Amino acid sequence: MKIVAIIGGSQTDTFKKMGEKRGVMVEHHNGKTGGGSVESYFLRIINKADVIIILKGAIKHTSMWAVRELAEKKGKKIDYHDGFGATGALEKALQIVG
Numbered sequence: 001m002k003i004v005a006i007i008g009g010s011q012t013d014t015f016k017k018m019g020e021k022r023g024v025m026v027e028h029h030n031g032k033t034g035g036g037s038v039e040s041y042f043l044r045i046i047n048k049a050d051v052i053i054i055l056k057g058a059i060k061h062t063s064m065w066a067v068r069e070l071a072e073k074k075g076k077k078i079d080y081h082d083g084f085g086a087t088g089a090l091e092k093a094l095q096i097v098g
Contacts, residue, residue, distance in 0.1 A: 001025050004093040005045045007067050008055030009084050018086045022094060031059035038066040046070045051096045052078040053089045 002024045006015050008031040019026030027048055033041045042063070046052060052071050054064055071078040077096050081089045 002050045002097045003027060003048050004090065004097070005029070005049035005052040006055065006086075006089050006093075007031050007042070007045075007052060007063070008058035009089075010058075011084075011086055014086045015089070018090055022090055024090070024093065024097070026090070031055075031063045033060075033063060038062055039070055042067050042070055046074055046076060049076060051093050052076055053093050054078065054080050055084055055089060056080050056082055058084050 004019060004024050005027045007029050010030055012028045015026045015028045027045045029042060029045050046067065052067065054067060056064070068078060079092055079096060081092050
């Protein structure tokens with residue numbers, strides 16, 4: 001089963017349920033960090049993911065850049081979603097992973 005990481009937003013349960021219905025496992029991080037190395041907050045989820053979707057309107061710029069840099073270092077597919085909704089984010093992820 002493919003793993004989709006969604007970064008940003010607060011709908012963890014919704015993301016996971018909708019992912020399950022679409023045959024993917026969703027790992028969600030709200031994008032919030034508590035100080036220190038921002039990268040350390042995202043490393044585990046990025047390592048697990050086949051594709052990463054960033055909810056652009058629901059994440060700080062520092063977090064977005066940290067996720068982007070980690071994804072590039074790890075060779076992970078990444079894309080951005082303008083909205084906050086689970087449907088659009090998952091559809092974008094499914095287009096990428098096939």
